[in-house]
Amino acid sequence: MNERRPLNACSLDELEQRRARLAARFDQLKAAGLKLDLTRGKPAADQLALSDGLDGVLGGDYRAADGTDARNYGGLRGIPEARRLGAEILGVPPDDVIAGGNSSLTLMYQIIEAALTFGLFGEGSAWREESIASRRAVKFLCPVPGYDRHFAICDALGIEMISVPMTDRGPDMDAVEREVAREPMLKAIWCVPKYSNPTGCVYDDATVERIARLPARAGKHFVVLWDNAYAVHDLTTPAPRLANVAALAKTAGQADHVVQFASTSKITFAGAGVAFVAGSAKVLARFEHYLGAMEIGPDKVNQLRHARFLSGRVAEHMRAHAALVKPKFAAVLQRLEASLGGLEVARWTEPHGGYFISFETRPGLAKKVVALARDAGVTLTPAGATHPHGRDPHDATIRIAPTFASLRDVEAATEVFALCVELASVEQIIASRSDARAKTGSATQ
Ligand code: PLP
Numbered sequence: 001m002n003e004r005r006p007l008n009a010c011s012l013d014e015l016e017q018r019r020a021r022l023a024a025r026f027d028q029l030k031a032a033g034l035k036l037d038l039t040r041g042k043p044a045a046d047q048l049a050l051s052d053g054l055d056g057v058l059g060g061d062y063r064a065a066d067g068t069d070a071r072n073y074g075g076l077r078g079i080p081e082a083r084r085l086g087a088e089i090l091g092v093p094p095d096d097v098i099a100g101g102n103s104s105l106t107l108m109y110q111i112i113e114a115a116l117t118f119g120l121f122g123e124g125s126a127w128r129e130e131s132i133a134s135r136r137a138v139k140f141l142c143p144v145p146g147y148d149r150h151f152a153i154c155d156a157l158g159i160e161m162i163s164v165p166m167t168d169r170g171p172d173m174d175a176v177e178r179e180v181a182r183e184p185m186l187k188a189i190w191c192v193p194k195y196s197n198p199t200g201c202v203y204d205d206a207t208v209e210r211i212a213r214l215p216a217r218a219g220k221h222f223v224v225l226w227d228n229a230y231a232v233h234d235l236t237t238p239a240p241r242l243a244n245v246a247a248l249a250k251t252a253g254q255a256d257h258v259v260q261f262a263s264t265s266k267i268t269f270a271g272a273g274v275a276f277v278a279g280s281a282k283v284l285a286r287f288e289h290y291l292g293a294m295e296i297g298p299d300k301v302n303q304l305r306h307a308r309f310l311s312g313r314v315a316e317h318m319r320a321h322a323a324l325v326k327p328k329f330a331a332v333l334q335r336l337e338a339s340l341g342g343l344e345v346a347r348w349t350e351p352h353g354g355y356f357i358s359f360e361t362r363p364g365l366a367k368k369v370v371a372l373a374r375d376a377g378v379t380l381t382p383a384g385a386t387h388p389h390g391r392d393p394h395d396a397t398i399r400i401a402p403t404f405a406s407l408r409d410v411e412a413a414t415e416v417f418a419l420c421v422e423l424a425s426v427e428q429i430i431a432s433r434s435d436a437r438a439k440t441g442s443a444t445q
Helices: 012-031 045-049 080-090 104-117 127-134 148-156 173-182 205-217 245-251 281-292 300-310 314-340 366-375 407-444
Strands: 036-038 097-099 139-144 160-167 186-191 223-227 258-263 275-278 357-360 378-380 397-400
Touching: 012 407, 036 407, 045 314, 080 097, 080 258, 080 275, 080 300, 080 314, 097 281, 104 127, 104 148, 104 186, 104 223, 104 258, 104 275, 104 281, 139 148, 139 173, 148 160, 160 173, 173 186, 173 205, 186 205, 205 223, 205 245, 223 245, 245 258, 314 357, 314 407, 366 378, 366 397, 366 407, 378 397, 378 407
Parallel strands: 036 378, 139 160, 139 186, 186 223, 223 258
Antiparallel strands: 097 275, 258 275, 357 397
16 A cells, blocks of 8 residues: 555545454554643743853843932833843834733733723723724734634624635735725724734735735724744744835825734743834823823733843844754654655645644544544644634634654654544545445445
8 A cells, every 4th residue: 555645546445444454553642641742832941051151141230321210110121231122123113112921912902902902092092982982893814824812802892703714824814905995894803914813824025015015904903913023033044034014004094003022931031031022103102191091010020031132132042942942843744744745634834933833634534533533632722723713614624733742752742643643534535434334335325
């Protein structure tokens, strides 16, 4: 039997033999009691250790460049050197950046809550006012597959989600523009423009240009939520270049309608980094006012540590990350190709950076594969997590996160995963042939 043939081209006998072989191997793995995890995109311990130099970098000198005592209250926008760091990561002027606490997700939540209840564009711009007056829910566009925590923010704030497909160049902009023209209560689009979570794609120039012009086509007070979480997380050189959305939006007269986010969560310490939000002077002033009711100022000591530790060496630091992460991505891709290449039962992305690989099974199999893998000791992100409300209409997308586990565990887990995909696919094809036979049989009776 040709192992590399498309499974659909195999005879029923061949498929039955294959199923028996795969099931026997699956039982062996199950008995081995593995405990492997490819779920959340967390940095591994050796990546975190790259930033252990943060500890002690201040050496008792708590003065920021402008003389601020970082230990004290105040400074809602963050210290200047932290804002410069955020500006460098996001490719915007430091004046357009607020450096906050440790989580960009918190900043996203706060920006959206501010837009809903207070308005980002002055009196009368709160989305909720318009929602109450029109008796229509606020809605966001969600390119899918996408990031589950973005969807969780929408859920928590009562925002309806409209899915649009992702392509390998970014969101399907024809679909996006259609929705924006159709629905006045569409107020935002989620974007992870570089090494998108989970597909790993980088938005191409034409897509970024269309996104920058999108607010002009949308209803009032539309915002592009530009979550550039993986802006500097390149695995290859030269790294793909992302067009500058802020500059393009400015040219299009839409500078107020793009709000960007980033953090050092996957540069330094995932639980103790610095997060950034960038926007126009008008929007940042509104947001600062809103923040002022919530806090007196962010953790400036941590900001100062980060600025001193990373100053002038972000690229070098990220190369050290890449040296640890790249072999894990390569291991997943190599094993997927070795096990599933040519069988025509799955597709997967091959990102040049970021934290994820997106895997697509035959329709209707993602949940089954995740369950099989769990039985064999490999935990995967729940199927469906890549879609609003956890519902993937095709039940086909699985997110693979190779960074956290050791290289050996990543290799072992991918082999188990690929076996589960093949087993589930063979079973599905056998079942569909039996169904087809039964149908032909009953039709000829
Ligand atoms: N945005 C994206 C796209 C992510 O993938 C993640 C983490 O996986 C985050 C934001 C989390 O960012 P933070 O740690 O700054 O809250």
